[in-house]
Amino acid sequence: MLKVKFDEKKFFFCFDTMDFSSILLKWYASNARELPWRNTTDPYSIWVSEVILQQTRVAQGLPYYYRFMERFPTLQVLANAPLDDVMRVWQGLGYYTRARNLYYGARQVMDEFGGRLPSTYLQLLKIKGLGPYSAAAVASFAFGEPVPAVDGNVFRILARLFGVFTPIDSQAARREFFNLAQELIPHDNPGAFNQAIIDYGALQCTPKSPQCSICPFSEFCYAFQNNLVNSLPIKGKRIIPRDRFFYYFMISHQGDTFIKKRTNRDIWHSLYEFPMVEQSKLLNSEELVKMISGVELFQGAEVVVLHVSDVIKHKLSHLNIWATFIILEIDKPPYILLSNYIKLSVNQLHNYSLPRLIDSYMAAEPVEQYFIKQK
């Protein structure tokens, strides 16, 4: 049975390592999720899955994993592909730096590690996009290294089980939970343990409405015994989203329109978008007309506004974007437009990776009528 150790500094008790992992692994044997990256020990496949699943639910990432592996089946294929192809597969998944880092990480492995992913936690940490969690995941899943992979699930389980009140987004918490997990992980099967505890968090010890009534650990669970299941783990302050106001110009010229790649240090890096201006506030119709007439991209051209969309609120974790799409026709594209933007037919837009905001707007609004090609 479970042995209980008392820590003199903190008022939580510790499970005997062997008992905790054996009970967990027994649960896992009959409850494990069937996932494609679990049928392989190929470090590249596992790497890809880990990056896709960063801050992303399995259900959301799964179709992206299949598409990614179909298009980039090996590290070599990925490293030799154009970045735009990678971004195109990643479109809609969010956190686009992940895709860029995975791509440059693959090239880094080609350059610095002879095309083979290194096999230790410490070496894996040097790869772009592999942080403490992902490096541990790859090291334990693919190479059997006994290093704990501490993700949101593990934070939650350990916080509840042992009554850890340290806010989980603090630096201190990272060390604390890593050390705790380090004591629990069995050295004979660390990969299965890491997968098991993650699944336990995803399926049993869920953020809301966990299944405490059938939990084999409930008898020794601090949170359950003290009615604090809904209060643990302690989460840090939530950030208040900032407002930004985007005005996109869908330029119609002989059935064509214009786009450009985002390259600033900002959201949606490496994705494409229409010409746009950002304003510090929402414009009324009078200000909108004035703003449009002042856009330098259109100087010297005859501009006719064909359509102005409703204001679309697009929520990101840290931003509220208030977007307006302005469809306008110009008689003659100025040089500054031709030289800085890609001219293309609207039905070719799907070949470029676009932010969800733009993609969704195009799907919702019948814009084709404004892009009929004149003879």
Add this chain to the structure above:
DNA sequence: AAAACGGGGCA
């Protein structure tokens, strides 16, 4: 230590 960085699903 804190902020930046997406998008979707669920009560």
Add this chain to the structure above:
DNA sequence: TGCCCAGTTTT
């Protein structure tokens, strides 16, 4: 609506 998801990087 608010929370949170197989987190990492930058400031």
